[in-house]
Amino acid sequence: MAVIYQAVYRRASSLLCRLHSTYVRKMRYLNELKEDDSFCRQAQTSGAFYLFHNLSPFLQKVGRKYLVPQLSATEMKRILEKFKETEQWIEKSVLIGCSDEHIPHFALDLGTLEKSVIESELKGSFTDLRKALFVVDEKDSPLLASAQGLLRWHDSHQYCSKTGQPTQKNVAGSKRVCHASGITYYPQMxxxxxxxxxxxxxxxxxxxxxxxxxxxxxxxxxxxxxxxxxxxxxxxxxxxxxxxxxxxxxxxxxxxxxxxxxxxxxxxxxxxxxxxxxxxxxxxxxxxxxxxxxxxxxxxxxxxxxxxxxxxxxxxxxxxxxxxxxxxxxxxxxxxxxxxx
Ligand SMILES: NC(=O)C1=CN([C@@H]2O[C@H](COP(=O)(O)OP(=O)(O)OC[C@H]3O[C@@H](n4cnc5c(N)ncnc54)[C@H](O)[C@@H]3O)[C@@H](O)[C@H]2O)C=CC1
Ligand SMILES: [Mg+2]
CATH class of the missing domain: 3.90.79.10 (Nucleoside Triphosphate Pyrophosphohydrolase)
Structure with missing residues (x-):
């Protein structure tokens, strides 16, 4: 029943959304991804991924420029297969935005996989954030700042501060819940x-x-x-x-x-x-x-x-x-x- 209701709701809001500006449509779409785990899980299969390794963003140097590459879901799968890892890794990613065409953007930290292997495979390097913020294009530094901030918060909030039990992130990564205490934790700044x-x-x-x-x-x-x-x-x-x-x-x-x-x-x-x-x-x-x-x-x-x-x-x-x-x-x-x- 809930699934049917969600589908009807989504159809109605998508019809209404056609009347709105690109910006309004984008914000509504992102909000829906944050609120609806199965919708977000499905979006991960066609998303674009920004990679981090122990909170350092992945950059590619092209000439004198430093680019912040996006990987498609297919490329992500290929990298994970190389490490004999399952696609479940993708669930560790956090939603950080979307394009005007509603391609969702995720950030994923591959901290436990061998850094040098990913770097040579993808022809780039994981760069300390303090350096990365100042060498990438001006439009990319806010993206790196917010993605790393969110990944850092998840990394340091894996346990409930009241019960000591593990917390679970929602699919988008906009909150974590301790099922033992019922406490919901939201990203802090x-x-x-x-x-x-x-x-x-x-x-x-x-x-x-x-x-x-x-x-x-x-x-x-x-x-x-x-x-x-x-x-x-x-x-x-x-x-x-x-x-x-x-x-x-x-x-x-x-x-x-x-x-x-x-x-x-x-x-x-x-x-x-x-x-x-x-x-x-x-x-x-x-x-x-x-x-x-x-x-x-x-x-x-x-x-x-x-x-x-x-x-x-x-x-x-x-x-x-x-x-x-x-x-x-x-x-x-x-x-x-x-x-x-
Ligand atoms: N983007 C920018 O243009 C600039 C950013 N900043 C940032 O502003 C922040 C604060 O600047 P400060 O002058 O050092 O602050 P501040 O003058 O309040 O002094 C820092 C001290 O405040 C205390 N503190 C209180 N609440 C804290 C909290 N939530 N987190 C950490 N320490 C806390 C600690 O004892 C710490 O040593 C720094 O993180 C710095 O990176 C500072 C200048 C320029
Ligand atoms: Mg001060």
Whole structure:
């Protein structure tokens, strides 16, 4: 009965969907795949797969470009047969999106299979995510970030934290259930604010001791439970550089997978022009200082990597364009230049 009901429901929603835009149809289709295990299992047989090995994505270098290849279900089967593995492996995959034509996209971690064999078979290499994010085409880095974030969450949530029993993932990988306690676990991420502080004519950037030499970026911090985004921004700016936020403007957000899934919420704030003396928290930061517009524009021209001077010091440089911090710095420059024009 349930099967007939689902078929009727699907037929009715597909008729209705014809009236919707491509985007709406895609989102409805993905939602259905998440909610309906048998529909998703069937979709896996015609899906496209992105491969990972112990959370490192598979890339192919073609000329100077790094591509993120998709494997068809048939190619997946061939690889698994080579290892004498069954197609049940495909069930370990997680849904990460679909094409406009409704080809579902899955990510699959082949961590227990011999890495070098897959690499030579598919003519590419599993690449550390920290490198991969910055060498692939800009449109592919969010895909790698969300796929790896989801695979990492499944890898570290295989047991129920209340009963210690194994949890089972649904086919799409949008949740895990402990059948002993009835608890459903959903993929987690931590909200983090990233704040471009300005006093009206200068902006404040800082560095942590773990950053590569010379790299400065906007202040960041995890949201505490119960806080609003505005409260986190106000607290982090006070904690890290001892300044009072006067006004706040939301800019953009980004999923950031390092070291594990964060939702970066980027904003601009102004501090009181009469109170701009930095009192840096040296437990968290190694340096924090004001930058003028010209110095920022010079640093933006540099490659995003350390460049050592003859005297042993490093010129300031900023995170690459894939990071939302870069977007904040560019926005600040635009705002300052339009003001002075
Ligand atoms: N995409 C981008 O442009 C940027 C991303 N980030 C990311 O923002 C995140 C937070 O930045 P921080 O300034 O280090 O944060 P932070 O200033 O809050 O300090 C980190 C400390 O917060 C505590 N903490 C509280 N909740 C935590 C949680 N859910 N997970 C881990 N630690 C937690 C820990 O004691 C940790 O040592 C980092 O993961 C970093 O990779 C930071 C700057 C730029
Ligand atoms: Mg911080």
């Amino acid at each position: 931590s909200p983090v604010v990233i704040t471009m502080v300005s006093d009206g004519s200068r902006c404040l950037l800082a560095r942590q001791p773990s950053f590569p030499p010379g790299m400065y970026t906007a202040l960041s911090g995890f949201c505490d439970i119960g806080e609003t985004v505005e409260e986190t921004v106000r607290r982090e700016v006070a904690e890290e550089v001892g300044l009072e936020v006067e006004s706040f403007r939301y800019s953009a957000s980004q999923h950031w997978p390092l070291p594990s899934s964060c939702l970066m919420i980027a904003c601009h704030v102004l501090v009181r022009a009469q109170q701009t003396e930095i009192s840096m928290n040296s437990l968290e930061l190694e340096a924090a200082r004001w930058f003028g517009l010209e110095e920022i524009m010079e640093a933006l021209k540099r490659d995003p990597r350390p460049s050592k001077q003859e005297d042993g010091s490093f010129l300031p440089w900023f995170p690459p364009k894939q990071a939302v911090a870069h977007h904040l710095i560019q926005e600040w420059v635009k705002q300052q230049t339009s003001r002075t024009a």
